[in-house]
Amino acid sequence: MITVENLDKTINKRKILSDISFSISKGECVGLLGPNGAGKTTLIKCMTGILRYEKGDIRFNSVPIAQHKKNIGYLSQHTDFKSWMTCEESLQFFGKLSGLDDDFLKGHISVVLEEVGLKDKGNYKVEQLSGGMKQRLGIAQAILHQPQLLILDEPVSALDPIGRNEMKKLINRLKKRTTIIISTHILDDASEFCDRYLILNNGLIVGNIHAESSKSDRKRILVTVENSPPPPVNFLGPTFKKIEWISKNTLLLTGVEELDLQNVINDFAHTELNITAIAFYEKGLEDIFLEMVSAT
Numbered sequence: 001m002i003t004v005e006n007l008d009k010t011i012n013k014r015k016i017l018s019d020i021s022f023s024i025s026k027g028e029c030v031g032l033l034g035p036n037g038a039g040k041t042t043l044i045k046c047m048t049g050i051l052r053y054e055k056g057d058i059r060f061n062s063v064p065i066a067q068h069k070k071n072i073g074y075l076s077q078h079t080d081f082k083s084w085m086t087c088e089e090s091l092q093f094f095g096k097l098s099g100l101d102d103d104f105l106k107g108h109i110s111v112v113l114e115e116v117g118l119k120d121k122g123n124y125k126v127e128q129l130s131g132g133m134k135q136r137l138g139i140a141q142a143i144l145h146q147p148q149l150l151i152l153d154e155p156v157s158a159l160d161p162i163g164r165n166e167m168k169k170l171i172n173r174l175k176k177r178t179t180i181i182i183s184t185h186i187l188d189d190a191s192e193f194c195d196r197y198l199i200l201n202n203g204l205i206v207g208n209i210h211a212e213s214s215k216s217d218r219k220r221i222l223v224t225v226e227n228s229p230p231p232p233v234n235f236l237g238p239t240f241k242k243i244e245w246i247s248k249n250t251l252l253l254t255g256v257e258e259l260d261l262q263n264v265i266n267d268f269a270h271t272e273l274n275i276t277a278i279a280f281y282e283k284g285l286e287d288i289f290l291e292m293v294s295a296t
């Protein structure tokens with residue numbers, strides 16, 4: 001659905017994003033993780049068309065993403081509602097700015113407010129809303145035009161535990177019908193709704209991990225190989241069920257049946273991959289994240 005290829009972005013002569021490539025399938029909920037300053041917001045702004053980029057290609061269903069802006073809903077890090085407007089007036093205002101007609105807005109605003117849990121707050125002024133409610137109003141604005149792709153920049157990090165909990169429930173509801181990209185540096189939250197994680201550090205994608213692989217209740221093996229760039233992996237050894245690249249030269253093997261590294265080494269002996277290190281890996285998302293980030 002979304003492909004980003006070899007994206008470079010420079011601001012004030014400083015390279016902020018370098019050679020970013022990834023793809024996202026319809027229906028996925030992908031977490032964009034990374035420490036402060038990693039480039040998450042810059043990447044999101046390139047994807048929503050807010051920022052131009054000097055090199056690379058971003059496509060939505062094979063068409064340049066700039067032609068698909070109407071299919072994207074975006075919640076920025078800082079919502080921009082006017083404090084004196086009510087929730088309904090705010091959605092009316094932004095809906096009209098997006099080109100939605102009055103008849104559609106009349107029927108749809110109440111539906112969207114109900115969806116984000118603000119059904120009874122339509123007449124509340126923005127200044128009367130809690131931080132969590134404002135974020136949910138931001139999501140209402142982002143989904144008002146029924147986008148196929150929803151991009152949420154740090155929707156949970158500024159909220160208290162109650163607000164975070166409400167937001168997580170809302171994201172879990174929305175992911176049933178919309179493809180979602182969500183940036184956050186709160187890994188515990190991400191693990192509650194993401195199917196996959198893209199880890200960004202210093203403007204580079206340093207990890208691309210499926211949620212299943214990051215769960216620590218599985219037996220996993222980490223294999224480091226010397227080949228670079230990585231050749232495609234299309235073999236499955238009898239000793240493990242899934243194999244995936246999680247960084248430039250690191251493979252994660254999951255669904256490991258037996259805790260016998262020699263079996264894995266034997267499987268690799270039939271491939272072009274030269275193992276430089278192999279170890280059991282019983283760590284969770286946070287450890288993987290820290291490892292990816294500190295290795296770059």
Ligand SMILES: Nc1ncnc2c1ncn2[C@@H]1O[C@H](COP(=O)(O)OP(=O)(O)OP(=O)(O)O)[C@@H](O)[C@H]1O
Binds near residue numbers: 039
């Ligand atoms: N308009 C700008 N002018 C100069 N530098 C910028 C600008 N926008 C972003 N940067 C720099 O680009 C880098 C990436 O910023 P970005 O906001 O994309 O990171 P982030 O991963 O979203 O961080 P955070 O988690 O703190 O929001 C930072 O070093 C930031 O200072």
